[in-house]
Amino acid sequence: MKYALYLPLFILLFALGCDDDDVLSTQEVDFPISFRAEFGGTPLAIQSADYAYPTGADLKIQLFQYYVSDLELLPAGGGDPVQLSDIELIRWMSATEAATTTRTFQAPIGDYVGLRFGVGVSPDLNAQDPSNFAADFVLNENEFWGPSTRYVFAKIEANADLENDGTFDTPLTYHLGSDALYTTVTFNRTFTLDGTQDPDFTIVADVLKALADDTDSFDIANPDQQRIHGGNQAIATDLWNRLADQFSLETR
Amino acid sequence: MPRFLLLCGLFTLFLAASCEPDAPICENCPEEETDAPITGPANPTAYTLEVPSYLPRPIVDETNPLTVEGIELGRRLFYDRIMGRDSAFSCADCHKQELAFTDGLPKAVGVSGRTGRRSAMSIVNMAFNPNGFNWDGRDGKLWEQAVHPVEDMLEMDEDWEAVLIRLRRSRDYPQRFRAAFGIGRTSEITQELAVKAIAQFEMTIIAADSHFDRVVYRNTEFFTEEEQLGADSLFFIEDVPVGALHPGCGHCHNAPTFGDNRFRNNGLDNVSSLEDFEDIGFGAVSGSRFDNGKFRTPTLRNIALTAPYMHDGRFNTLEEVLDHYASGGHGVENEDPNITGFPLSERQKTALLAFLRSLTDESLPTDPRFSSPF
Numbered sequence: 001m002k003y004a005l006y007l008p009l010f011i012l013l014f015a016l017g018c019d020d021d022d023v024l025s026t027q028e029v030d031f032p033i034s035f036r037a038e039f040g041g042t043p044l045a046i047q048s049a050d051y052a053y054p055t056g057a058d059l060k061i062q063l064f065q066y067y068v069s070d071l072e073l074l075p076a077g078g079g080d081p082v083q084l085s086d087i088e089l090i091r092w093m094s095a096t097e098a099a100t101t102t103r104t105f106q107a108p109i110g111d112y113v114g115l116r117f118g119v120g121v122s123p124d125l126n127a128q129d130p131s132n133f134a135a136d137f138v139l140n141e142n143e144f145w146g147p148s149t150r151y152v153f154a155k156i157e158a159n160a161d162l163e164n165d166g167t168f169d170t171p172l173t174y175h176l177g178s179d180a181l182y183t184t185v186t187f188n189r190t191f192t193l194d195g196t197q198d199p200d201f202t203i204v205a206d207v208l209k210a211l212a213d214d215t216d217s218f219d220i221a222n223p224d225q226q227r228i229h230g231g232n233q234a235i236a237t238d239l240w241n242r243l244a245d246q247f248s249l250e251t252r
Numbered sequence: 253m254p255r256f257l258l259l260c261g262l263f264t265l266f267l268a269a270s271c272e273p274d275a276p277i278c279e280n281c282p283e284e285e286t287d288a289p290i291t292g293p294a295n296p297t298a299y300t301l302e303v304p305s306y307l308p309r310p311i312v313d314e315t316n317p318l319t320v321e322g323i324e325l326g327r328r329l330f331y332d333r334i335m336g337r338d339s340a341f342s343c344a345d346c347h348k349q350e351l352a353f354t355d356g357l358p359k360a361v362g363v364s365g366r367t368g369r370r371s372a373m374s375i376v377n378m379a380f381n382p383n384g385f386n387w388d389g390r391d392g393k394l395w396e397q398a399v400h401p402v403e404d405m406l407e408m409d410e411d412w413e414a415v416l417i418r419l420r421r422s423r424d425y426p427q428r429f430r431a432a433f434g435i436g437r438t439s440e441i442t443q444e445l446a447v448k449a450i451a452q453f454e455m456t457i458i459a460a461d462s463h464f465d466r467v468v469y470r471n472t473e474f475f476t477e478e479e480q481l482g483a484d485s486l487f488f489i490e491d492v493p494v495g496a497l498h499p500g501c502g503h504c505h506n507a508p509t510f511g512d513n514r515f516r517n518n519g520l521d522n523v524s525s526l527e528d529f530e531d532i533g534f535g536a537v538s539g540s541r542f543d544n545g546k547f548r549t550p551t552l553r554n555i556a557l558t559a560p561y562m563h564d565g566r567f568n569t570l571e572e573v574l575d576h577y578a579s580g581g582h583g584v585e586n587e588d589p590n591i592t593g594f595p596l597s598e599r600q601k602t603a604l605l606a607f608l609r610s611l612t613d614e615s616l617p618t619d620p621r622f623s624s625p626f
Contacts, residue, residue: 047542047586062589093514095542131508135308136382142504142512146488157589169583171592173503224495227592229503235494 029195031107033071033115034202035090036100036250037064043099044207046092050161051208054217058161060168064207065091066154066243067138069122069182076111076190087125089138090205100202109194115201119244120153120182145177153177154243156207162221172220174228176236176243183244189251202250210243287439290426294434296321299452301379304460306469306508310379316395316448318455321432324625326453328428329446331624334418336408337363343401343408343450344624346372350617352554353457358565362407369406369531371565374558376459376616377551383513387547387563388533395451399443412443419446457622459553459613467610468507475610482607486600497594499577499604504549504590510611511551519581519591520562521545526586531564542586554616556609570605 037044039051044061051059068088072081084105092099120126125139127150133140143152154176159168191199211218218239219225228236296319301310329335333342346360347353353375355361360368370387378385384392391397401407402415419425420438429441432449466473475483488502505511515534523529526544535544547563561567567576580593596604616622 060585062586094538095540096538131306131308133308134311135380135509136311137308140308141382142506142509142514144506145502146507159583159585159587159589167583168585171587171589173589175503227492227495229489229492229498229500 027109028106029109029193029198030104031084031193031198032102032104032200033084034100034102034200035068036202036204037092038099038204038206038208040208041206044092045095045099046097047095053160053208053220054212055219055221056164057170057220058164058168059158059172059220060160061092061156061158061207063091063093063155063157064205065089065093066119066205067121067143067151069118069120069125071105071117072115073107073112073193074114074116074186076113081116082108082112087121087138089141089143107193109192111190111192113190114186114188115249116184116186117203118182118184119247120177121151123179123182126150126179126182145175150179151177153181154240156210156243160220170220170226172226174236174239176228176240181237181240181244183240185244185247187249189249191251200252202252204248204250205243206246209246210239213242287420287437288426289437290430290435292427292430294430294436296432296434299323299456301456301458303379303458304465304469306465307458307460308380308509310455311382313393313395313451313455315393316451318452319432321428322449322452323456324453325425325428325432326449326451327622328425328625329450330453331626334422335402335410335415335446337410339418341408341410343398346401346407347375349619349622349624350557352376352459352557352612352616354558356559358560360407362404363409366406366409368404370563371560373548373550374554375454376457376554377509379455379458380509381513383515383548384537388537389515389548390537393451394454395444395448398447398450398454415446416441416443457616459616461615462553462613463610464507464607465613476606478603478606479610481600482603482605483610486604487607497592499574499594499596500590500592501552501577501604504588505552509551510553511549514549515543515546516549516588517545517581517584517586518547518549518577519584519587520566520576521584522582523584526584533563545584545586552608553611554613556612557617570608571601574601574604 039061044064047060047062051061053059068090069086070083071085071088072083074081084107088103090101128139130140130144139151144150145152152175156174158172160170160172161168162170228239299318299320301318303310330343333339335342341363346355348355355372357372359370360372362368373387378394383389385394385397402410403412419441426438426441429435429445433445435441463473467475486499489498489500492498492500504516521529523545526541529545532544534546535541555570559568561573567573574596577591578594578596581587581591
């Protein structure tokens with residue numbers, strides 16, 4: 001008779017085990033996010049395009065890259081953000097590359113109110129020794145200055161034709177980064193991920209906006225402003241702030 | 253009629269001559285069939301490539317896992333002239349251990365003294381290269397790279413089928429292939445297995461015990477004053493004064509690997525258009541004219557052993573290399589913007605050279621792990 005008690009208990013336990021709420025709450029979908037580089041509002045063409053700079057010079061962009069740390073979705077109900085990636089290196093360095101590159105992440109289905117990321121290498125990763133990583137990992141791609149200055153958060157490299165003589169003989173190299181410059185960018189958007197009508201997000205960065213705005217252009221004719229490297233980050237702050245402030249998010 | 257008979261006779265003679273058996277592919281090899289069963293051990297032992305903690309973790313090629321037997325087989329194939337035309341040329345003929353696996357020549361010299369198109373690259377620290385192989389990056393994997401030198405008429409100039417017949421008929425190699433890859437018949441000795449074994453050996457050639465390493469990472473030695481000046485003030489780029497023109501070698505050759513393996517036009521050629529490079533390098537691989545004249549940025553480890561320099565060996569000495577970089581590029585539109593030119597006093601040049609020489613792993617040229625097994 002005592003076994004008669006065990007039977008309903010077993011059925012109850014079995015029924016609880018079949019509860020699929022947990023499964024639903026952790027279901028994930030592929031969530032692609034695109035990154036587009038522009039120059040003056042048009043898709044960036046590495047090396048192949050001549051770009052007019054506000055001071056009258058022409059530029060050929062050779063390299064544009066930046067790190068993205070802690071790419072996160074902000075849940076609608078509050079709570080901890082959902083991390084899509086701890087570190088990404090977004091880079092354009094070849095004429096064969098499209099201006100838009102897409103990375104696909106795994107994200108839980110649900111409602112969200114925003115997207116957030118850090119421009120640069122987050123302080124915890126910036127404290128790491130690059131030799132902790134494999135040689136082909138993004139934090140080990142020769143983007144490390146050294147023990148005191150650590151990772152290069154972003155690079156803009158170009159050849160300029162200052163005299164408009166058709167010769168791009170003035171090299172410009174802006175290598176930026178330090179813990180003090182690390183900047184968090186947040187885009188407030190309400191959206192739902194369910195795998196059916198997910199939004200298409202494109203994070204846009206404009207090289208020209210990093211170098212110049214309507215009132216002030218980085219003086220690329222000044223030899224003191226043609227190179228920013230390593231420990232000279234004090235003069236990079238203005239350039240960095242403009243770079244970090246100009247990110248925009250396109251939603252379709 | 254006599255004329256017809258004469259023609260018939262000549263034709264018969266011609267047929268007979270063409271039926272003459274070919275010269276043996278391998279004079280010393282037994283005339284055996286090339287699909288014989290192989291016996292012996294067939295359980296490869298997994299090998300973990302250990303590198304010092306101050307180097308990055310090696311890049312693992314999941315299509316070619318390292319094994320003790322595979323590495324040993326690869327070492328033999330690397331040094332064995334059975335791989336070249338008429339069994340007379342080996343990989344090691346262009347990659348000499350005592351020269352950090354280069355050949356000391358401006359351009360590689362292959363079978364019959366034929367001059368190649370480019371300098372023989374050092375094959376040291378390949379385990380840290382994420383960007384394809386060769387000067388132009390045409391091969392994505394190290395073992396894919398090993399295919400071409402065998403059949404290149406300017407290098408080893410041999411037909412892979414002939415190489416495979418020699419390997420299959422060998423008294424030694426079938427057992428070694430079985431030990432490395434678990435195969436059961438000689439016909440299973442393939443080009444892919446041969447180059448994978450060679451690549452396994454090459455992956456183990458690590459140079460990481462230079463004076464620089466002992467100063468900076470192991471803390472067992474000290475820089476000389478000259479080396480210190482070369483390192484802090486010239487090579488690395490942490491504290492460059494505002495606006496200063498500076499060697500800045502570290503932009504592309506940063507420690508600890510001292511070469512990022514990316515493709516750059518480093519200002520060698522003064523061409524009037526991107527189509528005018530004598531050797532377009534990476535452009536032939538990418539298909540973009542904007543990549544013409546770009547070549548790999550190799551490691552500077554052991555640079556004192558690997559003269560002459562650049563993809564075409566145009567500079568005989570490191571002094572010439574420094575003079576080139578100090579003079580800047582030529583304003584060609586796809587030159588790397590880190591090529592700026594810079595002032596370099598004799599004292600600074602001496603210091604920079606002293607630092608570059610500190611990157612030599614003195615044990616590499618005689619390390620028995622990398623030496624000929626024959």
